[in-house]
Structure formats: C-alpha cells, structure tokens
Amino acid sequence: MTNSSGGPAVRPGEEPAVPPPDGSAVRPGRTLAVVAVVQFMVSLDLSVVNVGLPRIAAGLGFGPVGLTWVIHAYALTFGGLLLLGGKAADRYGRKRVLLLGLGLFGLASLAGGLAQEPGQLVAARAVQGIGAASLAPAALALLTTAFPSGRPRVRAFGVWSAMNAAGGALGVVIGGLLTQYASWRWVMFVNVPMAAGALALAWRGVADRPRTRDAGAARGGRPDVLGAVLATGGMTLLVFGVVRTDQHGWTSAVTLATLAVAVVLLASFLYVERTTAREPLIRLGLFANRSVAAANGYNLLVGAAMTPAFYFVSLYLQRVLGKGPAVTGVMFLPFTFALIAGSVLAVKLGYRLPPRTLLIAGGLLTAVGLGWFGLISSDGSFAADILGPSIIGGAGFGLCLGPVVSIATAGVAPHETGTASGLLNSSRQIGASLGLAALGTAAQHRTGSLTTPATLNAGYGLGLTLGAALLVAAVLIAATVLRGTRPQIPAPTQSGQRDLLPASD
Known part of the structure; x- marks a missing residue:
C-alpha cells in the first residue's frame, strides 16, 4: 500500500520510516525480532x-559464599561495562x-558448560557478562531508533518487556528441567544455540544506520576504557566487602579497607568522567533529566529486590521443602505467567x-x-506459601518493565540513546549484585552456623521481607521524583529530524 508520493502509507499515530542515507532499509519488524531474542x-x-x-x-566444590559469585561475576561485569557497551554502540x-x-x-557459555573447577565457571560467567554488556545496549538502542514514537513504540517496548519478563521467569523453569534431567552444565550450554541463532538473524535482518558525528555526540577521542575499569573494579570490591562480612565483621580492618578502596575507585570514576579528554562513558549532565535519574534509581532498587528473591525462593523450595530442580522450576510457572500477563496489561x-x-x-x-x-514457613507448601505471592508479585513486576524503559529514554538525544539504554541496564545489574550481597549477607547472619530447614527458612524469609x-x-522515587514530569512527544525540526520536547499540559 502506498501514498500519493509512491512511498509506503503511514497509519495514523505512526511515524514514517526514514531510510538511512546509505539507502539500506531499516526494517522495524526484523529489528524487533532480533531484540526480542537477545533480551530473552x-x-x-x-x-x-x-x-x-x-x-x-x-x-x-563451591562454598556457601563462593556460590553467590556464580551470579555476581555475571551481574558485575554486565552492569559495570554496560556504559562502555552503550558508548561503543553509539560510536x-x-x-x-x-x-x-x-x-x-556464545563462546563464554560454551566454556562455562565445560568448566572443571569453580574459578573456571566464575571466569566464564564474567566473560558472559562482558558479552551481554556489549549486546544489550546495542539491541535496545536499535529498538529505540526503529520505533521512535507513537503507538508502535508502545507496542515495541511491550514486546521487549514481555521477552525480558519471560526470559527471567522461564529461566528458572528451564534451569530446573535441564538440571534435573540432563546436567547443570546445560544451564550454560543452552545459551549457545540461542546466541548462534540471534547472530544469524541479526546478520541478515538488521540494517544499522550509519554512524554520525554531530556536535553534541562527543568530545572526540575514544571511549573511556579507564572509566569502565574503575567503575567495574569499584563495584566488585564493594560487593566483595559486603559478602565477606560473614568472615570479617563490618568494623574489621579487612572490611573497612576493602570498602574504602571501593569508594576511592568509584569516586575516581566520577572524576575521570568529568575531566577525561576521551569520550566519557556517560555525560553526568544526563542525570539532570529527572526522568532518566528517577528511572535508574527505580530500576536499581527493583534489581536489588528481585534478583535475591529468585535466589531465595529457589533455595527455599529445594533446601527447606526438599523439592527437586524440575519441580522447583515448574513451581515458578505461576510467577512466569503472571509476569507475562502484567507486561501485556502494561501495553x-x-x-x-x-x-x-x-x-x-x-x-x-x-x-x-x-x-x-517473607511469611514462608519451614513446613510450608506450594499452595500456602508460593502460589499467591507468585501471582501478585509477578503481575506487579510485569507492569513495571516496559514503562521504566520508556521513561529512561524519554527526552534523550538520539546520539545518546545507546548510553541511556546501557545506563538503565547497568542500574538494574548493579542493583542485582548489591542487593544479593546485602540481602544474602543478612539472610546468612539470620541463619547462623547451624543450617537446618528452620534456620534456613528464617534467613530466606528475612531476605524476602527486606526485598x-x-x-x-x-x-517512593516514582511518586516523588517523577511528580510533575510530562511525557515527551516528537516535534519536527527544520532539518526534518525530530527532537523530543515536553508535551503541553
């Protein structure tokens, strides 16, 4: 179907597709398919x-504390390097x-499945995080560009949030089935065919817009690798200091020194971002946008609550109620379905x-x-302790995912969409690692040295309540910081491009 000028017809409320200058076609549908697979x-x-x-x-042969680093290694490199990944995608x-x-x-997933000792698996998970830090902001930036505004944007981010939700929730189900009937190694191997399929789909189905160097895009120079190293190192030491408090108290010299070095590294990161002659990972002025600041604060706290929740509930079902991995995974299905339903309702x-x-x-x-x-009991059951909170919590979580992305990228200049996307993903992953460290430590202290079903239950319940x-x-952040902010709508400029301006009241 075409319009009077011979171009494709545009439905009311939709933005016309703007072909890139090199003539390559940008196909929003294919881009959405690639981003959906990647996010899942x-x-x-x-x-x-x-x-x-x-x-x-x-x-x-992991110990209780060392086991958490299977999660931390991925979350920290993912979160710590996302800003560099977003900047690299833009540049x-x-x-x-x-x-x-x-x-x-994909290669890191293969290596993790072949690991023979704890250090090898943790290293593979860290490299997985580096790969995810590269692909996640690039995919989200492609989606933002392909669907700039209107109803198509709402639908696109609805699909993105549904795949985000489905991946996180179904991961528990898939992990349980693979662990029970194949081997735990398949929780790593399962990523290999997905990564290969997404790579093939992206290779043929995504046409990137050519890189531009407008006046606001950068100070010039290369992306700030030093800043990425400082941010990742600081967050790693911060988490390390918190999780080691089970062996070294909060006031011990070891803990205080570790946390002090972490603070110095993070302060150095902020200093480097303000003064570097290279292209900074993030323009600190971006936080002057209330929507960006509030969305990332909200996302950090959600990550700090939900990642430990998956961790605690999984261990509760297996170590307290004695369920097998496959049954544990199936018991997460109500949460999964409620989460997907919440994502659809959000659209x-x-x-x-x-x-x-x-x-x-x-x-x-x-x-x-x-x-x-948090009210779980050591002699509980699926019907009494899992089903109800899964439905309520899953539906609520689904309602949050799409809107927080839309808010975090509202009003952001086109050349910074990759950075803003990386920042949003980073806040969630950093929150996940910090939350698991803090809530996991609190749960461990409540459990104590005697690990019985009753003491484990007490620890997991405390962690979930703190979440x-x-x-x-x-x-509270959404209710206060976002009060008075207005949605962003596209306004045409003289160049024919569209800038994001506040809507009128």
Missing part, C-alpha cells in the same frame, strides 16, 4: 543458573557491537495511563508479593 537470552541467563546452584556447588555502530557481543556470549494501559502511574502500581503489587513471600522494603523505596 540475556534475561534467561540472569535466572537460569538459580535452580542449578545446589548441584553446581556439589559438582565443582562504532550498533549492529557491529551487537554481533560482537553475541559471539562472545494496553500504556495508551491510557502515564508510565509513572504504572511504575507506582506495579511496584506496590510487587512489594506485596515479596512481603507475602519488599526496597520496592517500597522504589515506589
């Missing part, structure tokens, strides 16, 4: 190992960085309600779900 895979890897952790510990081409990240992710409500309203409602529902999970408190804090 990245989200899957955040949770697929959870159910397999007890058997991973037995198979490779060197999003398709190129996406393909590189997919290849690295429908997104046409009528402001994203801020969905963040508040979704955060409150998720907090109720985790608070209910609910973090979600309440996230809701």
Whole structure:
C-alpha cells in the first residue's frame, strides 16, 4: 500500500520510516525480532543458573559464599561495562557491537558448560557478562531508533518487556528441567544455540544506520576504557566487602579497607568522567533529566529486590521443602505467567495511563508479593506459601518493565540513546549484585552456623521481607521524583529530524 508520493502509507499515530542515507532499509519488524531474542537470552541467563546452584556447588566444590559469585561475576561485569557497551554502540555502530557481543556470549557459555573447577565457571560467567554488556545496549538502542514514537513504540517496548519478563521467569523453569534431567552444565550450554541463532538473524535482518558525528555526540577521542575499569573494579570490591562480612565483621580492618578502596575507585570514576579528554562513558549532565535519574534509581532498587528473591525462593523450595530442580522450576510457572500477563496489561494501559502511574502500581503489587513471600514457613507448601505471592508479585513486576524503559529514554538525544539504554541496564545489574550481597549477607547472619530447614527458612524469609522494603523505596522515587514530569512527544525540526520536547499540559 502506498501514498500519493509512491512511498509506503503511514497509519495514523505512526511515524514514517526514514531510510538511512546509505539507502539500506531499516526494517522495524526484523529489528524487533532480533531484540526480542537477545533480551530473552540475556534475561534467561540472569535466572537460569538459580535452580542449578545446589548441584553446581556439589559438582565443582563451591562454598556457601563462593556460590553467590556464580551470579555476581555475571551481574558485575554486565552492569559495570554496560556504559562502555552503550558508548561503543553509539560510536562504532550498533549492529557491529551487537554481533560482537553475541559471539562472545556464545563462546563464554560454551566454556562455562565445560568448566572443571569453580574459578573456571566464575571466569566464564564474567566473560558472559562482558558479552551481554556489549549486546544489550546495542539491541535496545536499535529498538529505540526503529520505533521512535507513537503507538508502535508502545507496542515495541511491550514486546521487549514481555521477552525480558519471560526470559527471567522461564529461566528458572528451564534451569530446573535441564538440571534435573540432563546436567547443570546445560544451564550454560543452552545459551549457545540461542546466541548462534540471534547472530544469524541479526546478520541478515538488521540494517544499522550509519554512524554520525554531530556536535553534541562527543568530545572526540575514544571511549573511556579507564572509566569502565574503575567503575567495574569499584563495584566488585564493594560487593566483595559486603559478602565477606560473614568472615570479617563490618568494623574489621579487612572490611573497612576493602570498602574504602571501593569508594576511592568509584569516586575516581566520577572524576575521570568529568575531566577525561576521551569520550566519557556517560555525560553526568544526563542525570539532570529527572526522568532518566528517577528511572535508574527505580530500576536499581527493583534489581536489588528481585534478583535475591529468585535466589531465595529457589533455595527455599529445594533446601527447606526438599523439592527437586524440575519441580522447583515448574513451581515458578505461576510467577512466569503472571509476569507475562502484567507486561501485556502494561501495553494496553500504556495508551491510557502515564508510565509513572504504572511504575507506582506495579511496584506496590510487587512489594506485596515479596512481603507475602517473607511469611514462608519451614513446613510450608506450594499452595500456602508460593502460589499467591507468585501471582501478585509477578503481575506487579510485569507492569513495571516496559514503562521504566520508556521513561529512561524519554527526552534523550538520539546520539545518546545507546548510553541511556546501557545506563538503565547497568542500574538494574548493579542493583542485582548489591542487593544479593546485602540481602544474602543478612539472610546468612539470620541463619547462623547451624543450617537446618528452620534456620534456613528464617534467613530466606528475612531476605524476602527486606526485598519488599526496597520496592517500597522504589515506589517512593516514582511518586516523588517523577511528580510533575510530562511525557515527551516528537516535534519536527527544520532539518526534518525530530527532537523530543515536553508535551503541553
């Protein structure tokens, strides 16, 4: 179907496709398919190992504290390098960085499945995080460019959030089935065919726009690798200092020295970002945008609550209730279905309600779900302790995912969409690692040295209750910082491009 000028017809409320200057076609549908596969895979890897952790510990000889580094190694490199990945995507081409990240992710997954000792698996998980830090912001930036505004953008981010939700939730189910009927190694191997398939689909189905160097894009020079190293090192030491408090108290010289070095590294990161002659990982002025600042604060707290929640519930079902990995995975299905339903509902409500309203409602529902999970008992059951909070928490979590992305990229200049996307993913992963470190340590202290079903239950319950408190804090950010902000709409400029301007009241 064409319009009077011979071009494709545009439906009301949709933006016309603007072909890139080199004449290559940008196909939004194919881009959405690639991004959906990528997001499912990245989200899957955040949770697929959870159910397999007890058997991973037995198979490779992990201790209780060392086992958490199977999660930390991925989350820290993922979160710490996402800003560099976003900047690289903006500068060197999003398709190129996406393909590189997919290849690295697949190879690291293969190496992790072949690991023979704890250090090898942790190293493979760290390299997986590096690959994910490359591909995730590139994919999200491609999606933002392909769907700039209107109803198509709402639908596209709805699909993205549904795949994000499905990957994280189904990861527990898939991990349980693979661990039970194959081997824990398959929770790593499962990524290899997905990465290969996504790479082939992206190679043929995604046409990247050519790189541009407008006046606002950069200070010039190469991306700030030193800043990425400082940020990742600082966060790693911060998490390391927290998780080691089970052996060295909070006031011990070891803990204080570790945390002090972490603070110095993170302060150095901020200094480097302000003064570097290279292209900074993030323009600190971006945080002057209230939507960006609030969305990332909200996302950090949600990550700090939800990642430990998956961890605690998985261990509760296996170590307290004595369920096998496959049954444990199946018991997560109500959460999965509720999460997907919440994501779909967010798309429908997104046409009528402001994203801020969905963040508040979704955060409150998720907090109720985790608070209910916190009431678990050592002689509990699926019907009494798992089903209800799974439905409430899953639906609430699904309501949050799409709107927070839309808010975090609203009003961001086109040349910074990769950076903004990387920042949003980074805040969630850093929150996940910090939350697991802090809540895991609190749970370990509550459990004590005598690990019985009753003491383990007490520790997991405390961790889940603290997660609910973090979600309440996230809701307060959405309710206060985002108050008075207005949605962004595209306004045509003289150049024919579109800048994002505040909508009128």
